[in-house]
Amino acid sequence: MGKKYDDALKLIEAGKFYSPKEAVELVKKTATVKFDATVEVAFRLGVNPKYPDQQVRGAMVLPHGTGKSKTVLVFCKGPKVAEAEAAGADFVGGEELVNKIKEGWMDFDIAIATPDMMGLVGRIGKILGPRGLMPNPKVGTVTMDVTKAIKESKAGKIQYRTDKAGNVQCPIGKVSFTDEQLLENYIALSETLVKVKPSGAKGQYMKTITLSTTMGPGVPVDVLKATSDK
Numbered sequence: 001m002g003k004k005y006d007d008a009l010k011l012i013e014a015g016k017f018y019s020p021k022e023a024v025e026l027v028k029k030t031a032t033v034k035f036d037a038t039v040e041v042a043f044r045l046g047v048n049p050k051y052p053d054q055q056v057r058g059a060m061v062l063p064h065g066t067g068k069s070k071t072v073l074v075f076c077k078g079p080k081v082a083e084a085e086a087a088g089a090d091f092v093g094g095e096e097l098v099n100k101i102k103e104g105w106m107d108f109d110i111a112i113a114t115p116d117m118m119g120l121v122g123r124i125g126k127i128l129g130p131r132g133l134m135p136n137p138k139v140g141t142v143t144m145d146v147t148k149a150i151k152e153s154k155a156g157k158i159q160y161r162t163d164k165a166g167n168v169q170c171p172i173g174k175v176s177f178t179d180e181q182l183l184e185n186y187i188a189l190s191e192t193l194v195k196v197k198p199s200g201a202k203g204q205y206m207k208t209i210t211l212s213t214t215m216g217p218g219v220p221v222d223v224l225k226a227t228s229d230k
Contacts, residue, residue, distance in 0.1 A: 065156025
């Protein structure tokens with residue numbers, strides 16, 4: 001992995017599980033790249049997503065955002081076009097955007113749609129779905145309140161969803177964030193996942209928690225202190 005990675009790995013005590021505060025402080029020290037790396041957290045949950053009552057999915061706005069500006073596309077028509085443009089959407093339209101995406105254009109991070117556009121957007125579901133870009137009412141991206149959806153997306157709204165193995169991985173900021181900002185973002189996400197624990201989840205819910213930076217080693221967090229700010 002390289003000398004920088006090996007040196008960063010030496011900072012992490014083998015077999016130790018850190019408190020969230022300790023982990024945040026340590027993960028910044030393990031950043032191995034020259035650019036402002038993203039700080040991510042990965043939760044391994046005690047769920048089996050193949051069962052409907054054990055799926056974890058939703059969206060939330062981090063207190064301090066993610067440190068990355070989002071390019072937002074909105075599928076809408078009529079008066080909603082002007083509303084979306086005024087709210088700061090980067091791309092607004094209907095069939096012309098669908099055709100553009102069919103041709104391979106994907107220069108956006110978030111797609112929002114009004115309910116009356118979902119029939120049209122459904123035509124590119126096989127393109128947007130695998131990339132996690134398909135508008136969905138469960139995460140607030142299918143809505144008539146496009147102003148709220150756009151502003152939340154621009155402010156640092158993240159989506160969380162379990163993969164096939166029951167893992168949830170999300171960005172919580174940048175290495176340039178203060179320790180307090182990263183910790184508050186982490187706590188907000190951790191508390192949200194606890195609140196949305198599915199009814200079908202049995203036994204230990206949070207199995208492992210790991211903080212890491214882009215291309216950096218993982219710092220294990222003590223699951224017994226999952227929502228602690230210490």
